Amino acid sequence: MSRKTFLKSGIRFGIFLSASQVLQYCKTSPNDRYDYERKNPFDPEFLSENISPILKAIRIGITAPNPHNVQPWKFKLIDDYSALLYVDEKRLLKDTDPTYRQIHIGQGTFLENLSLGIQILGYSAEVSLFPDGKYTIADIGKKPIAKIVLIKRDDLVQNPLSEFISERLTRRSIYEGEDLTWQDFEKIRKDSAVLYSELKFVPKAGSEKLRNQLIAAMQAETDTYNTYEESRIWFRYNDEEIGKFKDGLSLRATGVSGLKYYFARNFFLKPGAESWHSPENKKAGMDMFTSQVESSKGFIFLKTDHNEIIDWVQAGRDYLRLQLAATKNGFSLHPLSQILQEYSEMDLLRKEFEASLKPGEKIQMLVRLGKSDYHYYSPRRDPKDFIV
Ligand SMILES: Cc1cc2nc3c(=O)[nH]c(=O)nc-3n(C[C@H](O)[C@H](O)[C@H](O)COP(=O)(O)O)c2cc1C
Known part of the structure; x- marks a missing residue:
């Protein structure tokens, strides 16, 4: 959200903020990076360091x-x-x-x-x-x-x-733009030149079953206390915590900015396990996830023939290439790993999802793609x- 839109909406809702608060909630340009964000490792200041x-x-x-x-x-x-x-x-x-x-x-x-x-x-x-x-x-x-x-x-x-x-980053915001075409996928595949795995494309049209499976998997993760709790442990509730720990997830990383961020951060998001696992918080999380998945303009899988530790490391190398190639072609990307995960509460959903794979094969990464100019460098x- 730009400062101008934020101010306009703020006035509409009767909110009065100081200039520094406005600066805190909005960026002037997509290239701005706040102090708590990841620095550009190629910044000349870093490169000249001894x-x-x-x-x-x-x-x-x-x-x-x-x-x-x-x-x-x-x-x-x-x-x-x-x-x-x-x-x-x-x-x-x-x-x-x-x-x-x-x-x-x-x-x-x-x-x-x-x-x-x-x-x-x-x-x-x-x-x-x-x-x-x-x-x-x-x-x-x-x-x-x-x-x-x-x-x-x-x-x-x-x-x-x-x-x-x-400029590579994981974008979890709502995606805009046209659906990805086979030509878009081919460009990304060619540019990524993955070395160890196979990339598969699922166009938006005909992806309804997949979208429902992804949403069901997130519901299973949310309803399983330990897996949902793990996200809380790594959740940084405000900019002070982001700056202090310099790791983990946050509302900002989820693609929430501007006035929505202001409201969520100040009025809804309360620290502690009780609030995190409350039906209201879980529903808000599921609503957000569902709208993210539904806004996808296409999906890509990264599959390996085997599923040993070395395949995981090599798949990671390929995933990085895939994300850079998507970035090069102007697409944003967001992994949706829930349905691939190997804990017992996910077994049924995962096995159904993996039913078409040959023995030993594994989908290592599954991502949604689309366009968005939301910027947050974790x-x-x-x-x-x-x-x-
Ligand atoms: C193996 C793997 C699985 C991931 N799964 C998810 C996921 O299910 N949902 C999600 O939002 N991000 C997922 N991510 C993205 C990470 O959360 C993200 O890379 C991390 O927060 C750092 O942010 P950045 O990519 O913007 O630098 C995954 C990344 C990796 C490498």
Whole structure:
């Protein structure tokens, strides 16, 4: 919402706000970033800082998409040009992600974001997966996911997707514009040049069954105490909390801005489990989700032939490419992971949804697409806080 529209609506509702409050609720331009938002890792001020290339690479990498914005990464620096990546075992989503599949997709998104982004600084990144050998779930946090080595190159040909890293974001707002066509999908597929998985398109026309399944899955997540509670634990209620924790989800991340944000934040959203799990709050959440899903202009799945830890990491690398390619083509994207999740209350819905897959195959990511100019760059912690 622009300041002008916000002020007009405010006057209509008889609200009087100081100039600083208006500034707090609206942006003047889509390029504005508030202090609590993620910084552009290619900002000249950052690039000129006297820190090692590997720290600069990590600063780029951690702007990657990751489940609930928990930022599940930790690093051991080897020298100025190399580091080991580990899952941060203190930042898991045990209820919505009991198999840790999505946390490992988030390792892949980081690796791809770093590899593409560091090209802008003239380096290529050599990534060796599981450098300490066989890795199982019991090794989370103990054995590295990858060793990253940066190599300076004069002859580097930059991947065109790299340029879209700073503007990439997850948009959960209502989508506008035309329905996605097969030609739109083909452009995105070609630009993403995914390496390990297959992309499938579901046009808006004929997607009614899918939309109903997605909404039913969100209802199941909402009605399951632990999974809905997990979202509360990672929910930042106001801008002070966003700025303090620099992680998690928030109303702003949900695509609520302007006057709606002002009302929701000040009058409806009360901290604490009781209010979160109240029928009114659950209904408000479901209403918002339903309108988001119904506004979708098309859907894309990312499917792998196998479903081992390595497939999760590789799928994450491909997902990052898919999101950058969508950004390049002017489309917004929002994952809808509920129906893919592996906890018992979701089993029935998930199995029905996956019924057409061959044994071993898995849909790793499912996203809705469309157009929206809503901007919110979810925050990231300081890169130094990730170093062990
Ligand atoms: C494996 C994975 C699953 C995700 N699932 C969802 C989801 O179900 N719903 C959603 O709104 N966002 C989902 N996201 C997006 C993240 O919440 C988002 O990347 C994170 O909050 C950081 O925000 P950003 O992408 O704007 O930087 C998912 C991301 C990943 C990598």
